[in-house]
Amino acid sequence: MKSQLEQLKQAAIDALKTVTDNESLERLRVEILGRKGKMAELMKQMATLADEERKLVGAAANEVKGAIEAAFAEKAEMAEGAERAERLSREWIDVTEPAIGVRSGIGNLHPVTQVREDLEDLFASMGFIVADGPELESEYFNFTALNIPPTHPARDMQDTFYIEGHPDMVMRTHTSPVQIRSMKKYGVPLRAIVPGRCFRNEATDVRHEHTFHQLEGVVIDKGITLSHMKGVLETVAKHLYGADTQIRLRPKFYPFVEPGVNGEVTCFLCKGVGCRLCKKSGWLEVFGAGMIHPNVLREGGVDPDVYSGFAFGFGLTRLVMLKYGIDDIRHLEGGDLRFLKQF
Numbered sequence: 001m002k003s004q005l006e007q008l009k010q011a012a013i014d015a016l017k018t019v020t021d022n023e024s025l026e027r028l029r030v031e032i033l034g035r036k037g038k039m040a041e042l043m044k045q046m047a048t049l050a051d052e053e054r055k056l057v058g059a060a061a062n063e064v065k066g067a068i069e070a071a072f073a074e075k076a077e078m079a080e081g082a083e084r085a086e087r088l089s090r091e092w093i094d095v096t097e098p099a100i101g102v103r104s105g106i107g108n109l110h111p112v113t114q115v116r117e118d119l120e121d122l123f124a125s126m127g128f129i130v131a132d133g134p135e136l137e138s139e140y141f142n143f144t145a146l147n148i149p150p151t152h153p154a155r156d157m158q159d160t161f162y163i164e165g166h167p168d169m170v171m172r173t174h175t176s177p178v179q180i181r182s183m184k185k186y187g188v189p190l191r192a193i194v195p196g197r198c199f200r201n202e203a204t205d206v207r208h209e210h211t212f213h214q215l216e217g218v219v220i221d222k223g224i225t226l227s228h229m230k231g232v233l234e235t236v237a238k239h240l241y242g243a244d245t246q247i248r249l250r251p252k253f254y255p256f257v258e259p260g261v262n263g264e265v266t267c268f269l270c271k272g273v274g275c276r277l278c279k280k281s282g283w284l285e286v287f288g289a290g291m292i293h294p295n296v297l298r299e300g301g302v303d304p305d306v307y308s309g310f311a312f313g314f315g316l317t318r319l320v321m322l323k324y325g326i327d328d329i330r331h332l333e334g335g336d337l338r339f340l341k342q343f
């Protein structure tokens with residue numbers, strides 16, 4: 001009987017060599033290892049053997065059965081690998097091939113970028129340079145140099161984000177630090193604008209974001225007055241919102257200007273009559289401005305007895321909202337393409 005077992009093992013191994021697919025593999029498995037298969041047949045015959053012989057043959061039968069099962073498992077693995085390779089070759093695609101009939105969307109500039117570039121052109125036509133400064137700013141340039149010493153309550157109005165391990169650095173709360181940087185870098189006379197991102201640690205709502213854009217302006221020369229400032233700001237307002245737009249300046253405290261003003265423009269929606277947008281006032285607040293404080297001029301290396309100047313800071317993001325009638329500032333940094341593709 002032992003030789004019959006060996007023959008069966010050899011026959012199974014030979015038959016496996018000819019098997020090429022999963023279906024015939026399963027058929028062969030049933031034929032040899034199934035309940036009514038050849039192996040089961042041989043096992044049945046063992047019942048007729050004497051006790052001693054049955055023990056010996058039983059051990060040999062288990063060994064043969066194990067060997068056949070292992071051969072089947074190996075073949076199944078090979079068949080699966082071959083099938084996967086065949087499927088991969090069938091389903092292969094060239095990802096580098098240009099898409100046929102599918103045009104990838106053409107991007108467009110962010111609305112903040114569009115308004116920023118428009119204003120850069122306008123200011124360049126009036127002889128301004130476009131300056132830049134760091135978003136991660138020293139606490140000195142962001143506050144102290146702008147006449148806001150460490151204990152000054154004005155610091156509370158502009159809480160920001162701090163950098164661990166660098167107590168003297170802050171994410172800039174406004175673009176005003178570049179006023180001083182520009183004075184130091186370019187000297188006077190000076191005509192510069194500074195568009196850029198600012199950061200404030202405050203609760204966000206439809207009009208306030210933690211990250212937003214401002215556009216700073218600074219003009220310094222001999223004999224500069226508040227009238228010059230009003231002329232420039234009026235030009236910007238008319239450019240953005242139409243020729244019949246007016247501006248209104250009302251006193252406001254900023255430590256780095258004296259006097260300081262809060263700037264409003266006639267509501268472009270109701271033309272000053274009063275509506276939902278301007279909360280029935282007819283005016284929309286869009287900038288802070290003022291004559292540069294002598295302490296700030298001194299800090300920038302400019303003699304306030306010889307030179308005077310004005311500075312202003314537009315909420316660039318707010319200008320964009322007003323221009324396009326956007327009712328929630330958070331759309332602008334949200335990155336939602338459905339919103340951005342409208343501009």
Ligand code: FA5
Nearest residue numbers: 174176208209212286287288289290311312313315318
């Ligand atoms: C300033 O930041 C001053 N640096 C402006 C200035 C410059 C005054 C030069 C005088 C001379 P203020 O905090 O008011 O001021 O901000 C200016 C504008 O930035 C606001 O009118 C508003 O339009 C915008 N702004 C301020 N905070 C936020 C915010 N969290 N989200 C969106 N816009 C903001």
